[in-house]
Amino acid sequence: MKTDTHQVPQGEGKGRTIVLTLVMAVITVVMFSQGKMPQDPKEMIALVLTLLFANTLFFLLLYTGRTDRYRAIYFSTFAVSLIISFVSHMFEARGSMSLSETKILQCEVPFCHLVIPMTLVPMAITKTIIFPGSLLGKYASIASMFVIWIGATLALGRGFCSWVCFYGGLDDGFSRVLKRPVIRNINPKWIYLPFAVLLLVALTAAVYLSPVYCSWLCPFKAVTEFQAVTSTKILIQTIIFVGLFIGLVIVLPILTKKRTQCAFLCPFGAMQSLTNKINVFDVRIDKEKCVKCKRCIQVCPTLSMSEESLEQGCARITCMKCGKCIDNCPKGAISYHIKGTDIPGKRNAYRLLFLFAAFLFLAIFSSHIIQDGIVRVLKLITTGSMIS
Amino acid sequence: MQGFFLGLSSGLTCVAYCTPVLVPYMLGEGKGIAHNFAALAQFLLGRLAGYLAFAFVAWLINLSVLERLESKGLLIGALYIIFSSFLMIYAFFKTDAPCAARSIGHIAGKIKASLLIPAMAGLLSGIAFCPPFLLAMTHAADKGSLSYSLFFFLMFFIGTSVFFIPMPFIGALRRFQALQIIGKMAAGIVGLYYLYAGIIAVVAGVKGI
């Protein structure tokens, strides 16, 4: 019997955890391998390691009852693998990370979900997608990203930003480097900045029919692909990308222990916050159990917990469903919840449902990227180069 | 489209700074949506008159001063830098911003003809020397022709007006404060764009000397 002060985290029993992990193992074996075993030994090793990694983490998520700790390990591994895999691909395909004018004209730019808020209005007005990417191509095509986005949004709302986004694991990872934050007092008004950015990039994309955010503000250009520097304008853009990446993805997350890029800049995140309204899962606080220790407010990486949240019993609309507040609440007052049901209700069942949906998205979406990342690292170890 | 775009962003600033001041004077409490719409129409007409007058002034400034200057680009660039810096400071770090509409409070106390107040508020907000307006003025003066100046300010008017349309229903907007903050920040980001445009113009101007 657990004492009152150690109510959290409450995991599943051993037997139940094993059965549920076996279910996940079957699904992941089928999805990761896509029904065929790789012939190349490196690919085989990568597949086995990815399966072991995913299922061990799923087991720990269930058994320990801790969500954020194991989610973050998976999520950050995904982000790092993406960079390794993506950059290697770019070097294989083009010989560098920079984009030439020709590739842009040939519509061969890989599509990423951050562009989605800018494509919606022009798509409605002009019936075209204002991005020089391929609609149905093999690598990061527009159609595949839209399908993943719609599915994940319906299932998770802004949970997308803690479970599916392939960049989110970077500032999430850096926000865990220090034990305590160096900068503590952040004005909560900054959580509105992504909405302002969203408003402007959507407007300007509609006016100029071009994805303005990608050309000027995206920090992740610094670690994926950017235009070859051939003019002062492109030089300034590149300085902005690198500056934002260093500031918002590395330095500030370390100093504040917050996900500063996701919480204070990303327009896609702002759009996802709005989808929280229509998603069935939310994060709720049992006001009867809460002792107002404010631990959740301190730890939330997106400033989505406030005193108002404690009064109202729910996280702000910007909540990414990462589970950090749930893991840290000493009274077990916070839980995943299904809208329209009682609080606390069947909190373990709600958590299980949410975790199954979120984990499946994370595992399936990341599987090929993590496998490719492992293959590249093995290549580096055995041949001295990551590219073929 | 730039006028419309700047108008939209400037409209955001108006929502952020001016509407909280205007609302109590423009919209009589409990007088109904029809009355509120009439007040809004007067306000917008006053605003349009103010803008068109300034379109003319911007053209005159260009004709009489800017056209004769050797380093027009340098001056325009410097003005962009100054006004966009103001816009950003007000957007991100200050709670109050200069808005001519604020003086309506005093005027309303002195004038009895209450129906004229919305129109005057409109006119004053149309000729307010707030940072987005000054940026618009600089932009119009930079371009030169009277037709462009008038077109630009008309677009500016349409862009800023969009945000006043929900005003008659203002009581229904529960999240008004959040919208204000978002509006201010969006205006600040537009300031960043003009800062960039200003720096480019100054660099080009210095190279030309």
Ligand code: SF4
């Ligand atoms: S951590 Fe838990 S007990 Fe403390 S304020 Fe938050 S909800 Fe209440």
Ligand code: SF4
């Ligand atoms: S409120 Fe809780 S679940 Fe939501 S983002 Fe903050 S820490 Fe994560």
